[in-house]
Amino acid sequence: MSALQAGVPVITIDGPTASGKGTIAHRVAQALGWLVLDSGALYRLTALAVQQQGVDPNDQEAVARAASQLDVAFQGDQVLLSGHDVAGLIRQESVGNLASKVAAYAPLRQALLERQRAFRKAPGLVADGRDMGTVVFPDAPLKIFLVADVNARAERRCKQLKEKGFSANLSGLLEDMRARDERDRNRANAPLVAAHDAKTVDSSNLSIDETVKLVLDFWSGACK
Template sequence: MPHSHIPVIAIDGPTASGKGTVAHRVADRLGFHYLDSGALYRLTALMALRRATPLSDEHGLAKLAEHLPASFSGGEILLANENVTQLIRAEEVGNMASKIAALPAVRQALFALQLGFRRAPGLVADGRDMGTVIFPHAQLKVFLTASTEARAQRRYKQLIDKGFSANIEDLLSDLKARDDRDTYRAIAPLMPAEGAHLLDTSHMTADEAVEEVLKWYAHAK
């Protein structure tokens, strides 16, 4: 199958909108590959924190991203051979990732890496610029959102379930700050792609959102 004919479903949205859960389940249902683009930025952030690479060193951060030894296996995220699935979900890593994602050199370094995930029989990619920048010709584009309060509650539950401590007021504040950074950054700001289906998941279960996306994809083929 020619590379350009491999179907892509691009699912974008803000932090804790549910896009990761929905994208992963859609990929499973269709038997497609899955790309968690946010994990690539979190992996870069984790490496930067471990190596004490400062935000001011854009070139150094881009080098980390360019040679990122990242892989996804059975729902686990690996950095070289280390399972860092839980580590990269820590708020410190997430906040660093949001700041790193605003750096043009880092985004450019990760661009080709993300394109490489497009393999037969298809790809479901989630992130913040999948439909606008990385896969602008995706067969289906979805912009998932939810109220800040609903997203904070989801993030709180995720963190508590994974054994992290969390404070709901701090999470609300962090989400609003991260939304501002993502929405107003100069490079690839967070916004719905042209032609994207808008899906507010504030009062939806993940399964309901998955069914909606699958219905749209059936009509898009």
């Protein structure tokens, strides 16, 4: 990381799947006029590329190579993979489940580490994921660990999928989410855990606006 990058402020928002990280990160970034990094999208894009290219998902080095060769661009709500908008495809549960599996691979995490850090540009960055505060941006002046009850998260994800035209089964989502939480918390490489200096926010009973305000209030306090 360059000295110039080191001077760029970062807010990290980590947490389990469907805790609202992406929505909150985008809203906070919008309020501050900052850039945003959806790190989970990079893992989902890798999973999608593995599926589309017929890569063996159990071959860690092959998965890492696929990640290093991703032709990715983020343009507003569009997520472009080799020029095609795949924003909808990467939100499918099959892609999310595969992303959760391959995210435990050390070669893949290393392949994506510098690509994630390159998003750190002025005037600032809001980065969401599972290891943003612990591994990718350990020097971030504000780290949020966003949690929510697993039932509330499953209901949110079910609603999101149905709104986007995908079929969704609440009980199946709940089972998948619990399994994914278990994998994320217990993987050997960059497990899902709050940074020692992170502020934990439980969004189970908070609206999006209330959660965004809380994060912005924390940032105002960190700047004093």
